């Protein structure tokens with residue numbers, strides 16, 4: 001009986017927190033979806049099922065950033081947009097392919113311009129193909145992709161889509177509003193817990209440091225991440241330093257001949273850190289260890 005309870009609790013948590021939230025760190029129900037003005041015509045979408053997203057009200061239409069995790073949360077987002085503007089939603093920008101940023105696509109009207117990095121489209125395609133329940137989302141695959149920086153023009157103000165290379169995944173983009181100095185950064189930053197690197201999607205910790213460096217070089221004041229309140233340059237700087245320190249410490253311990261288990265123990269990471277069955281969230285230390293030992 002106890003076991004059944006634990007399994008269903010894990011299932012419930014897994015369903016809504018998605019790839020980006022280790023079990024046990026979030027309440028079993030997402031907080032209600034809310035919208036907050038960040039600056040000018042830029043808004044943050046928080047709560048509901050899935051990661052933080054946002055939208056920008058342009059001259060002729062609304063540009064939405066990320067698609068939440070369920071059609072219901074997407075519809076709640078649209079309802080909030082309707083309270084602010086009657087303009088149609090014209091564009092969807094996808095920061096990366098994780099399910100808590102894309103599985104709500106079906107709640108949006110068809111026919112939108114959907115933009116993402118080419119690798120993100122490939123990862124979405126694979127994920128949607130192999131799950132019968134997600135196949136309807138194939139109709140929402142990005143219809144405009146790019147592999148480098150891309151400037152979106154003609155929407156009332158220039159929106160820069162920046163690519164800093166593989167980091168959290170290999171298709172992360174930053175949506176940068178230069179005039180307001182606001183950057184939507186997907187999951188390039190996690191504050192208050194281990195940064196997450198999806199190695200299976202080509203993410204790397206060394207790439208993450210590079211991306212954080214590039215984020216610091218941007219003339220930005222506000223960074224909107226998928227799982228935190230709005231961040232500042234100081235937050236990004238602190239995160240970058242902590243990842244670099246971990247990399248240096250792991251490198252030194254490898255040189256000193258320590259095993260992965262010894263290194264994890266030195267960082268206080270339990271040998272069998274608990275992820276639900278069938279899923280795994282290796283610690284950042286483990287990812288760094290793999291990267292450093294693979295290169296040799």
Ligand SMILES: [Zn+2]
Pocket residue numbers: 019020096098168187226
């Ligand atoms: Zn993510």
